[in-house]
Amino acid sequence: MENINVAIASIIAAALCMAVGSIGPALGQGRSVHSALSSIAQQPDERNSITRTLFVGLAMIESIAIYCFVISMILVFANPFWNFVVKKMGG
Amino acid sequence: MEIMNISQISPDQVIFWQWKFITLNATIVYTWLVMLLLVIGSWLVTRKLSPTIHCTRWQNFLEVVVSSIRSEINEISKGEAEHYLPFVGTLFLFIALANLLAVVPGYVPPTSSLTTTAALAICVFIAVPIFGITKQGVKEYVKEYFRPTFIFFPFHVMGELSRTLALTVRLFGNIMSHEKVIAILLSVTPFFFPIVMQALGLLIGLIQAYIFSILAMVYIASATQTHEEGHEKAEK
Numbered sequence: 001m002e003n004i005n006v007a008i009a010s011i012i013a014a015a016l017c018m019a020v021g022s023i024g025p026a027l028g029q030g031r032s033v034h035s036a037l038s039s040i041a042q043q044p045d046e047r048n049s050i051t052r053t054l055f056v057g058l059a060m061i062e063s064i065a066i067y068c069f070v071i072s073m074i075l076v077f078a079n080p081f082w083n084f085v086v087k088k089m090g091g
Numbered sequence: 092m093e094i095m096n097i098s099q100i101s102p103d104q105v106i107f108w109q110w111k112f113i114t115l116n117a118t119i120v121y122t123w124l125v126m127l128l129l130v131i132g133s134w135l136v137t138r139k140l141s142p143t144i145h146c147t148r149w150q151n152f153l154e155v156v157v158s159s160i161r162s163e164i165n166e167i168s169k170g171e172a173e174h175y176l177p178f179v180g181t182l183f184l185f186i187a188l189a190n191l192l193a194v195v196p197g198y199v200p201p202t203s204s205l206t207t208t209a210a211l212a213i214c215v216f217i218a219v220p221i222f223g224i225t226k227q228g229v230k231e232y233v234k235e236y237f238r239p240t241f242i243f244f245p246f247h248v249m250g251e252l253s254r255t256l257a258l259t260v261r262l263f264g265n266i267m268s269h270e271k272v273i274a275i276l277l278s279v280t281p282f283f284f285p286i287v288m289q290a291l292g293l294l295i296g297l298i299q300a301y302i303f304s305i306l307a308m309v310y311i312a313s314a315t316q317t318h319e320e321g322h323e324k325a326e327k
Contacts, residue, residue, distance in 0.1 A: 049166070056309060059302040063257045066264035073271070077100040 006085045014072035021068030028061045095199055095274075100267065102199040103206060118204040125189045125201065156184075160304075167308050168315070175311060178218055182211065183304035190266060190296025194289055200296075203266040205259065212258040215307045216251070223314035232314070258306060265299050 036054040040047055074080070095105055095117075102117035109115070136149045146154075160180045164172040186202060193200045201207045223232045236247045269292050276285045 052163075052166070052305065055298075055302060056305060059261060059306065060257075063261045063264075066261055066268075069268055070260055070264050073100060073267070 003085055006079075006081055010075045010079050010081070014075040017068050017072045017075070022065050025061050025065040029058055032057050032061065095270075100271075101204045102201065103204050105199070117199050118201045118207060121189075121192075121199060122201040122207060124198075125185060125192065128192075129184060129188060163305070164308055167305070168312050175222070175308065179304050179308050179311075182214070182307055183300050186211070186262070186303055187297055187300035190300060191293060193266075193270075193292055193296060199270070200266050202262055202299075203270050205263050208259045208263040211262070211303070212255045215258060215310060216255045218307070219251075219310050219314045222311045226315040235314070254306075254310065258303065262299055262303055265295060269295055 032054065036050055040050055043050075095102060099105065102121070105117035107115045107117065107120055133153070136147070136153055140146070140150060157176075157180065160183060161172045161176055164175055164179055168175055189200050189202050189207075192198050202211075220232065223235075236244050269288070273285050273288050273292070276288055
């Protein structure tokens with residue numbers, strides 16, 4: 001039954017990782033889009049460089065959420081502990 | 092036609108052909124396909140170019156693509172686009188085509204494998220010092236690592252490594268997650284929603300290609316502009 005416990009633990013860990021890990025990037029992206037939009041409204045001439053910097057910044061912020069996502073994907077689809085447990089059980 | 096099942100996380104696991112230690116997996120086959128399309132397509136289009144306004148529509152299309160990439164690079168590198176256009180433009184075209192072909196049935200984007208994106212990010216990792224040294228010389232380039240004092244040297248090195256990792260995982264995570272979302276949606280709501288997600292995937296693929304090449308260009312620009320130059324520009 002140890003096998004099942006590992007599965008339960010990794011699925012819960014994946015869900016928690018996604019849920020907690022996406023709060024911070026979401027707040028950060030909201031703030032950066034907010035300030036980019038208000039600066040475009042103030043200075044429409046600088047639109048191109050503001051948009052480009054916004055995209056680069058968003059990509060930087062987003063990579064944090066992507067790390068969480070990759071970790072949870074590894075936990076669900078390619079769990080390194082899974083094989084270990086199966087081998088230990090003699091399966 | 093789906094060649095990957097839902098529990099396979101990367102196209103490396105789909106093996107088409109194997110002989111002793113040589114294996115042809117889906118990643119490498121589709122990378123070759125994208126390369127072939129790019130090479131043959133651009134050879135066919137540039138075979139007979141016309142300098143007048145009476146040109147073929149494919150020539151017109153490629154002119155639009157190349158000139159928009161050039162103007163983007165120009166804005167970041169302060170007008171030295173010709174130097175960086177081959178490298179950054181190739182990155183953009185390869186990633187964009189590899190992502191956009193995802194609407195073709197039976198095709199898996201090679202960028203949804205960690206190996207392809209790691210290779211692309213290592214290209215950027217190597218290209219940044221090469222461009223920096225050819226622009227500033229070895230001494231000035233190495234000096235950048237010791238600004239403002241020598242204590243900051245390990246942080247600069249760690250920054251270089253971690254941004255390469257970030258480039259790799261960002262592209263891989265976005266494309267792979269999109270593949271997985273479509274696979275999951277196909278098993279839950281088979282008909283309508285996967286099509287909508289595919290259309291969204293075209294947008295995601297183009298934005299990721301744009302971000303990858305813009306970030307590569309920003310890194311190159313930060314390595315080629317000297318410290319003093321940056322100060323002068325900031326004061327203007």
